[in-house]
Amino acid sequence: MEKIDIIVIGGGIAGAATALGMVRRGGGKVVMFDEQLPSQRLSRGNFGLTWFMPKGANNPTYALWSRMATMHWPEFAAKLEEESGYDVELEWNGGAMHAIGEEQFNAYGESVKKMTDVCREVGLDYPVRMLDRDEFAAMIPSMRLGDEVSGAMYSAEQGHVNPLCLLGAMRYAFQKRGGVYHGGTSVSAITPKGNGTIELTTSKGKFVAEKLVVAAGHGSTRLLAELGEQLHIxxxxxxxxxxxxxxxxxxxxxxxxxxxxxxxxxxxxxxxxxxxxxxxxxxxxxxxxxxxxxxxxxxxxxxxxxxxxxxxxxTPDGSPIYEQLSEHPNIYVLAGHSAVSLAPVMEKQISDWILDRDIAPQISQFSNGRFNV
Ligand SMILES: Cc1cc2nc3c(=O)[nH]c(=O)nc-3n(C[C@H](O)[C@H](O)[C@H](O)COP(=O)(O)OP(=O)(O)OC[C@H]3O[C@@H](n4cnc5c(N)ncnc54)[C@H](O)[C@@H]3O)c2cc1C
Missing domain, CATH: 3.30.9.10 (D-Amino Acid Oxidase, subunit A, domain 2)
Structure with a gap:
């Protein structure tokens, strides 16, 4: 049987960004399986925001993680476009959350103050400010605001992309770098072997790898349950x-x-x-x-x-799960919301972690085990 260094189950945004990061960093032979069920359209059918505001109000680590990811979006997109030839349609002109009425406007103002403090605690700026109605209206001169709009919370350092092009670009760049993509291929079982390798049963037969990344969205729950791991999603x-x-x-x-x-x-x-x-x-x-x-x-x-x-x-607290299974330390699990926004940290920090290179200190805060209470 052919030797594979790392198998990734799931070719959605999380799996594709991480797999791309691993091939870019010389992670050996990386193979990605994706069953592409029509019902699993999450990575193609999302809203496409590359956003940090106001994530992590109760979790400074997640605030930092989201901000780190969005800070790197422009360079992440530029490199991806150059490598893949795809236009991911990133627009980096900022983003806003509008407020209706005075009460919501004041609540947003409080949130900006709180998040500024949360980010300061971890040594980060929080480039978000409140716009009153006139300032907000002046920034969108070609549209008329509804009468109840009182203003907005705004950051210049976020934006949006075309999620479909993003996914296509990452899968294409992954293959261009030597990664192997098996679309329409379902993984039905994960079997850790006595010699430290992992055997996968798939609709295309059996495969064996040194390491495994489970990034199968909701499909991960069943695969991990068979290993005795309850995934908290x-x-x-x-x-x-x-x-x-x-x-x-x-x-x-x-x-x-x-x-x-x-x-x-x-x-x-x-x-x-x-x-x-x-x-x-x-x-x-x-x-x-x-x-x-x-x-x-x-x-x-x-x-x-x-x-x-x-x-x-x-997940119960809204932050992602990044878990290295204690019983099987060569199996990694990636799950959670906001994978579009977080794609740059998955490409870099998460792939570095799986490859045993730099380990970002935030990662241990996102274990699946934090919900085992
Ligand atoms: C309405 C909506 C709007 C959103 N808007 C945003 C946004 O603006 N910004 C943002 O950052 N995030 C947004 N999100 C969240 C974002 O879409 C998700 O975080 C992201 O798509 C999750 O990607 P994933 O790779 O973890 O999961 P998935 O996209 O579910 O990928 C998992 C893949 O694994 C495959 N798979 C499953 N089981 C198996 C198996 N046994 N064998 C092989 N393959 C398997 C599936 O077919 C699937 O392709 C939004 C989500 C929704 C629903």
């Missing part, structure tokens, strides 16, 4: 709506409304506990549309052409 549905293409007028994304480079508006901020049901619902579409129109009334004049649901990989 749960499903949460989000629904998105897209409009017809119109002239590009929105120059930076707002948390629930962004305009893609081709002119489509995307709207979405729903969070629902629905197990693994990816259906869209009239209720969520309705409430999201109303929220978007409260922000920009002119969106009511556009045709809404499509909607879909995707299932987030959530």
């Amino acid at each position: 749960y499903p949460q549905r989000g629904q998105l709506i897209v409009t017809e293409r119109v002239k590009k007028v929105l120059n930076f994304p707002i948390l629930a409304v962004r305009q893609t480079m081709d002119g489509t508006f995307m709207i979405g901020l729903s969070t629902e506990d629905t197990a693994h049901d990816v259906q869209v619902t009239v209720e969520a579409m309705n409430s999201q549309a109303k929220g978007a129109i409260r922000l920009f009334p002119e969106l009511a004049d556009l045709n809404w052409v499509r909607g879909w649901g995707a299932i987030r990989v959530m």
